Amino acid sequence: MTDLVIISLAVVLCFVLSSQLDLSELMAMFFKRHEAWQLDEWLLSFFVFSIGLCWFAFRRNAETNTALRERIEAEQKVAELLRQNRDLSQALIRVQEDERRALARDLHDEFGQNCTAIRTDANYIFHARADDSAGVLASAKRIDHAAQTLHALCRDMLGRLRPPVLDSLGLHAAVQELCETWEEQTGVACFFFPEEFSVPVGDDVAVTCYRLIQEALTNVTRHADAHKVRIDLSATSDHRAVKLHIEDDGCGMAEPEGSALGLGIVGMRERVAALHGEIKLKHAPGSGLSIEVILPLTKAKA
Ligand SMILES: Nc1ncnc2c1ncn2[C@@H]1O[C@H](COP(=O)(O)OP(=O)(O)OP(=O)(O)O)[C@@H](O)[C@H]1O
Ligand SMILES: [Mg+2]
Numbered sequence: 543m544t545d546l547v548i549i550s551l552a553v554v555l556c557f558v559l560s561s562q563l564d565l566s567e568l569m570a571m572f573f574k575r576h577e578a579w580q581l582d583e584w585l586l587s588f589f590v591f592s593i594g595l596c597w598f599a600f601r602r603n604a605e606t607n608t609a610l611r612e613r614i615e616a617e618q619k620v621a622e623l624l625r626q627n628r629d630l631s632q633a634l635i636r637v638q639e640d641e642r643r644a645l646a647r648d649l650h651d652e653f654g655q656n657c658t659a660i661r662t663d664a665n666y667i668f669h670a671r672a673d674d675s676a677g678v679l680a681s682a683k684r685i686d687h688a689a690q691t692l693h694a695l696c697r698d699m700l701g702r703l704r705p706p707v708l709d710s711l712g713l714h715a716a717v718q719e720l721c722e723t724w725e726e727q728t729g730v731a732c733f734f735f736p737e738e739f740s741v742p743v744g745d746d747v748a749v750t751c752y753r754l755i756q757e758a759l760t761n762v763t764r765h766a767d768a769h770k771v772r773i774d775l776s777a778t779s780d781h782r783a784v785k786l787h788i789e790d791d792g793c794g795m796a797e798p799e800g801s802a803l804g805l806g807i808v809g810m811r812e813r814v815a816a817l818h819g820e821i822k823l824k825h826a827p828g829s830g831l832s833i834e835v836i837l838p839l840t841k842a843k844a
Pocket of ligand 2: 757806
């Protein structure tokens with residue numbers, strides 16, 4: 543606005559001076575005197591030059607505005623990512639605390655109770671009379687039962703901390719077991735199509751694949767209303783990465799991604815990004831959700 547006022551004032555001042563001094567007439571006489579130099583022809587050229595400068599200024603202004611807009615958008619994206627990161631960290635801490643609390647409760651209630659029962663029965667057997675075989679047998683049975691309960695609890699806890707089958711049987715068997723258990727629990731058909739890898743898969747890639755499938759299946763149970771899920775796990779054609787594809791035939795995501803409040807998908811993205819991989823979610827209302835993941839292969843530790 544200030545620029546406009548200054549330019550307008552300059553134009554008016556120029557007009558007043560020109561009309562006072564008869565500037566055009568003086569210039570015309572000057573040009574006529576030096577006709578041999580063709581000075582009057584320069585006027586038009588300077589006019590074109592000034593239009594060129596105006597166009598240049600306009601272009602620079604437009605480019606600066608675009609760059610500024612892109613910068614603001616990038617800053618907003620960074621702020622959003624930071625917010626998601628903060629939320630994720632808080633959720634991770636919360637989940638960790640919940641898990642610890644649950645483990646502590648199980649240790650206290652189940653382990654404590656069963657250990658006390660075993661000690662009581664062992665004590666009974668220790669002090670039992672020689673002719674009390676029925677009592678000793680009952681105590682032994684109770685000890686056996688308590689030991690079985692403890693064993694089951696221990697397996698459950700280990701499974702929560704880290705799926706043991708991942709270490710013992712490998713990724714394919716672990717996912718197969720996960721699918722079968724999930725299918726049994728939910729009644730939704732789960733088809734797993736694994737392809738053998740020609741190179742060993744590193745532990746971080748294996749755990750990430752397993753956790754991604756776990757979260758995807760949990761989401762299908764909670765949100766998809768699906769009849770079947772298909773999981774493909776293979777290597778890319780150059781054998782440098784793992785390709786994971788999870789697809790359901792449910793209702794698809796209603797909300798555009800990012801507007802949802804949950805942290806499961808954000809967590810999936812974080813896990814994939816941590817291994818320098820790529821994740822794509824393809825969804826449309828009514829046509830299910832398809833998740834495609836590429837994870838570069840890391841060397842398996844010997
Ligand atoms: N397979 C799916 N089918 C339909 N909608 C889905 C599916 N998976 C995710 N969604 C939608 O995406 C949203 C975000 O999922 P996300 O896993 O991030 O969060 P959540 O499952 O709601 O909560 P949590 O943080 O416990 O995982 C869900 O609220 C749901 O609306
Ligand atoms: Mg979820």
